[in-house]
Amino acid sequence: MLELTALHALLLDSLEEQIAVIDREGVIVYVNRAWTNFGLENGLASASSGTGNNYLAVCNISGSSGDSLAGEAAAGIRDVLAGKRVSFHFEYPCHSPAEKRWFMMRAAPLQGDAGNLFVISHHNITQRKLAEERIEFLSLHDPLTGLANRRHFNQFLNNAWRRSSRSRSLLSFVMFDLDHFKDYNDELGHLAGDECLIKVGQVLRAAAGRPGDLAVRYGGEEFGLLLEGTCLEDAAKIADAIRQNVHELDMRYRKTRLITVSAGVASVIPEGEQSEIFLIREADKALYRAKQQGRNRVVCAGTS
């Protein structure tokens, strides 16, 4: 092992990054303070992560007992030790009960050494990952209501469509449109209109309770609800409960009038050349009829 001067030791112990040096077999020959402290704070026995232990073996054992991330890390480290790659970078989640955390592991030969020693470092990348999660959320959700936006909905619908096609099961879609919303907006102003849309969004979100359900803000005052594995009759019941809940929000304008919604429901077992556009069109046509028949009602596709 090369000599570590006092200055270098202090410097390495001052870094937030967890650093270890391993030999060709994977045996740990040096760890800095952050490495030791992380082990102590996270209940990792020094018997598995301290100097003298085989880091590669620890990763291998975790990997073979089902921790696929540890298995991937071990494979990457082995490649670097064998000279198959110059370095290995690996981003992985390591959430604690109290917080979300991600780290990036890097394995690379120790520079200036004869090729017998390697540096393993773990760098906390949580801030970047949280920012990425936030950006992803913003790109998939409507900023006003927090519901899925069209882009998210289209991806979700496409997956649900293929799943339903394989399992030969019903997929339902309800298209909602607020009634006379222009009048509400014109009388009470755009901000009150926004509040109204937020409340309607909350009603829809509450109705989308299963993993195969998704509530979407489809357009300005148009919303949608996708219901996987739900028949036309049940979807119509859910749509009617939403219609009633919106009515009960008691959002008044022109003294006596209340905000209501109209809804069109369609169901299909996807097959053949049909595309998901068919389901949306059918629901849209039913919604049109609900508007024509006097609004504040639910109309099912295929009914007169």
Ligand SMILES: Nc1nc2c(ncn2[C@@H]2O[C@H](COP(=O)(O)OP(=O)(O)OP(=O)(O)O)[C@@H](O)[C@H]2O)c(=O)[nH]1
């Ligand atoms: N406040 C607010 N209003 C919006 C938003 N998006 C769309 N709108 C309004 O929604 C209204 C839609 O009006 P119309 O398409 O005429 O429909 P409607 O008045 O609901 O009439 P029907 O659908 O026929 O019952 C317009 O006044 C739009 O300005 C939004 O994000 N916020």
